[in-house]
Amino acid sequence: MIRDINPEGSDRSDTADAASRGPDVTDPEAVPIRPAVSVLMLRDGADGLEVFIQHRVSTMDFAAGVVVFPGGRVDPIDERTAPTIAVADPTVHTSAWADSTIAEAAEGWRVLLATAVREVEEETGAVLDPAGLVPWANWVTPLGRPKRFDTYFYVIAAPELAAAHHQTTEAHTSEWRSINGILADEAAGTLKLMRPTFVLLRDLSSFSSVAGVLGAERTIDPVRPDFPSTRGS
Secondary structure: OOOOOOOOOOOHHHOOOHHHOOOOOOOHHHOOEEEEEEEEEEEEEOOEEEEEEEEEOOOOOOOOOOEEOOEEEOOHHHHHHHHHOOOOOOHHHHHHOOOOHHHHOOOHHHHHHHHHHHHHHHHHOOOOOHHHOEEEEEEEOOOOOOOEEEEEEEEEEOHHHOOOOOOOOOEEEEEEEEHHHHHHHHHHOOOOOOHHHHHHHHHHOOOOOHHHHHOOOOOOOOEOOOOOOOOOO
16 A cells, blocks of 8 residues: 655655755745656566656765666757757647646657657766657655756656666666665655655556556646645645
8 A cells, every 4th residue: 555645844845855955045935946857668578567766876966875866957959959849739838838838838848758858868878759758747856945947857668668778877887777666765764755756656667557547537637836726735
């Protein structure tokens, strides 16, 4: 049985990344919120769904020592390469992010896809087809943290990406793991998951196949801890 998550601020997932909290922020409202992307590469395994994860090194100033998915913040180069991104139906992305901040930027969804492709290739060597990226969730770092990100999560079927490997200095290990195995290790206290990671994996654990994930009807409610939200609570 997967444990229930406690209210915002009181769950162990909220303190998993204690190293990145740093000193008190003098003016929390002044901390910029940077757009970022994270990609859940999924494949079917003998023990259910598997996902490619990275174990962050403990010296990082954000998400230190926790399990994460490949990704990173939007860089200027992504805005330049965004026009080359092509998908069959752009409305899939514009509709998914309609309530998210990125909707305020013209063609912002293309920038996100460009970021996803670049970051995954840099960190794993895998080259994603942007047409296969499916919007899944949007989480904003809570108010009061020294670094804040507006993170857009995608899922993608990745059986052909088995060659994805570890090639980032931000993590000490990268690997394919069963989602149920990750959650079991979190429950046992041997892995640390931040709230978004835990909630996303808990949600995905209810699916029996990648096809089921990609075929699911999903409404994305951006999770902004400084604004009330029911998702993830």
